[in-house]
Every structure is written in C-alpha cells, then in structure tokens.
Amino acid sequence: MAWADLDPGFRQVAERVCTRAEIEVLAMVAEGKGLKTIARELHVTRQAVQQRWRAAERKIQTEVYYQRGYDTGRR
Numbered sequence: 001m002a003w004a005d006l007d008p009g010f011r012q013v014a015e016r017v018c019t020r021a022e023i024e025v026l027a028m029v030a031e032g033k034g035l036k037t038i039a040r041e042l043h044v045t046r047q048a049v050q051q052r053w054r055a056a057e058r059k060i061q062t063e064v065y066y067q068r069g070y071d072t073g074r075r
Helices: 008-017 020-030 035-042 046-067
Strands: none
Touching (some): 008 020, 008 046
16 A cells, blocks of 8 residues: 555644654655565665654554543643
8 A cells, every 4th residue: 555545634634743754754654664674775774664653653543532532741
C-alpha cells in the first residue's frame, strides 16, 4: 500500500502534526518495508527509525483524541 492509498483523513492529520522524517518513515512502513530496510535506505539506525515511527504514532493518536474531544492533557 502506498502513502497515497491511505485514508485521506489519516494522511491529513499525519501531515499536519508529524515532521518530514516521521512522515517518510510512515510512508515506507505503509509500503510494507521493515525497520531494518528503512534504516538502510535512510542511512540511519534502526532505533532512529523506531523512534520516528513511535513519535508519529503518538502525535497522530493525540491529535485524533483531541479532535474527538477526549482529554489528552494537551494544552
């Protein structure tokens, strides 16, 4: 699955709250690539890829909760 094939609402939130590096990792994960492959292609460590992925997930989840009116502690 390509980044363009993902739900437009998801992409919109991700593009608003994530960094370019985080979006790059999300897009590569969406294509089915593994962390080691992504790390090799981006010339970073596997841990860096994992951190970007987790940061993106956290930002997207927080934003979606905020949009739905849940208390996320966000100020």
